[in-house]
Amino acid sequence: MGQKRLLQLAIVSLILIFFVVQFSFAGVNAAPHLNIGAGARSLGMGGAFTAVADDATSTVWNPAGLSVAKDLTFTLATERLDFDRKHNFMAVVKRLGAKSALGLSVVSFGVDGIEERLTKDDISAKSTFNYSMNAFALSYGQSLGNINLGTSLQILTDQFSVGTDDKVSGFGGVDLGLLGRLYSDTVSYGVVLKNLFGSISESSLPAVLDLGVAFSLLERNVATFAVDLEREFVDIEESTTSVRVGVEYLVGNTFSIRGGTKANSDRMSLYGGFGVNVASLQVDYAIKLAGNSGHKLNDSGNIHLVSLSYSY
Numbered sequence: 001m002g003q004k005r006l007l008q009l010a011i012v013s014l015i016l017i018f019f020v021v022q023f024s025f026a027g028v029n030a031a032p033h034l035n036i037g038a039g040a041r042s043l044g045m046g047g048a049f050t051a052v053a054d055d056a057t058s059t060v061w062n063p064a065g066l067s068v069a070k071d072l073t074f075t076l077a078t079e080r081l082d083f084d085r086k087h088n089f090m091a092v093v094k095r096l097g098a099k100s101a102l103g104l105s106v107v108s109f110g111v112d113g114i115e116e117r118l119t120k121d122d123i124s125a126k127s128t129f130n131y132s133m134n135a136f137a138l139s140y141g142q143s144l145g146n147i148n149l150g151t152s153l154q155i156l157t158d159q160f161s162v163g164t165d166d167k168v169s170g171f172g173g174v175d176l177g178l179l180g181r182l183y184s185d186t187v188s189y190g191v192v193l194k195n196l197f198g199s200i201s202e203s204s205l206p207a208v209l210d211l212g213v214a215f216s217l218l219e220r221n222v223a224t225f226a227v228d229l230e231r232e233f234v235d236i237e238e239s240t241t242s243v244r245v246g247v248e249y250l251v252g253n254t255f256s257i258r259g260g261t262k263a264n265s266d267r268m269s270l271y272g273g274f275g276v277n278v279a280s281l282q283v284d285y286a287i288k289l290a291g292n293s294g295h296k297l298n299d300s301g302n303i304h305l306v307s308l309s310y311s312y
Contacts, residue, residue, distance in 0.1 A: 051213050063192075
């Protein structure tokens with residue numbers, strides 16, 4: 001009964017916090033790349049990871065998952081996006097005891113060699129410049145039996161190298177997460193509120209609400225099926241409500257195959273990938289396929305992501 005009351009209190013608290021702060025997050029998203037996610041394993045599942053999070057990428061997907069990660073976990077990930085954009089991720093998680101863990105992560109996003117033109121009619125660029133934004137997060141997760149809670153605090157830096165190397169800093173906001181497990185861990189559910197009170201350069205970061213559920217099937221070779229629903233509270237024409245669906249099939253804790261999709265009323269993206277784990281060293285690969293028929297689609301080319309993780 002105690003855990004049920006605690007669960008109810010945690011969910012009600014998250015919902016109340018969300019309704020109190022959401023009105024502060026209107027307008028253009030000041031840091032859209034923060035919603036890309038991180039890690040080839042999770043993105044290979046289409047980003048349906050809110051209720052699955054159990055590794056160093058929990059610092060991004062759901063900080064409540066830190067408390068179920070292994071004692072020491074380290075992850076490096078790199079992604080090459082369209083238009084020569086780069087997206088990198090690094091995180092380390094260390095358990096503080098049997099029921100809590102601390103995480104540190106850095107998300108780096110940038111574009112090099114942007115052409116500078118004095119007017120829109122210029123044929124040739126006068127020079128080139130670079131753009132970069134970094135998000136530094138400190139995360140904490142606490143286990144309360146079948147219920148896990150977590151939070152993250154973010155600091156952002158933003159830099160355009162056009163005649164100056166000055167950086168703009170801002171508070172990236174607070175993430176609050178909950179991760180619960182039912183029926184002997186065969187069903188898990190997650191709730192995350194992201195970017196609460198976040199802003200940079202006088203622009204607010206929109207609040208994001210993620211709800212997820214995951215099912216673990218079979219016993220010998222585990223198959224995980226996950227579904228996420230995400231709502232980003234930002235005032236833009238494109239739909240900000242999306243559904244993510246993913247599946248992972250793990251063979252003997254060594255090899256895994258993944259697939260997933262992310263879709264809203266405007267577009268759909270397909271993902272796939274695999275992972276290999278040898279002696280606690282894991283290499284994951286994911287691909288986001290070029291535009292798919294049936295929607296107003298993402299017409300960029302294939303996007304590749306590679307992650308290297310070590311757990312002790």
